[in-house]
């Protein structure tokens with residue numbers, strides 16, 4: 001019994017993921033700060049979004065490719081996370097394959113006013 005517990009403890013240790021890194025992104029009229037988010041494939045992150053207005057964080061290709069924590073999947077609707085002024089949303093995920101994935105706010109004209117960004121995964 002003691003030996004099997006030791007094996008279990010070793011297995012849990014080996015499976016432990018790298019520490020999660022936090023990324024803060026502020027949504028405001030009309031920008032994402034920062035607008036470029038650099039990630040490393042396979043690394044775990046928590047994306048902390050805050051908004052000072054009614055905006056969304058639309059990143060359909062990224063959300064489809066990344067591994068989103070099951071408890072956070074319902075925060076994404078139709079490839080977007082909607083935020084009202086004062087909202088804060090945390091999204092836990094593991095970065096997908098290398099590439100560049102666009103981000104925008106899909107509210108009327110917000111992207112044309114400059115509310116765009118991108119994930120760059122290496």
Ligand SMILES: [Cu+2]
Pocket residue numbers: 030054055056105106107110115
């Ligand atoms: Cu917006």
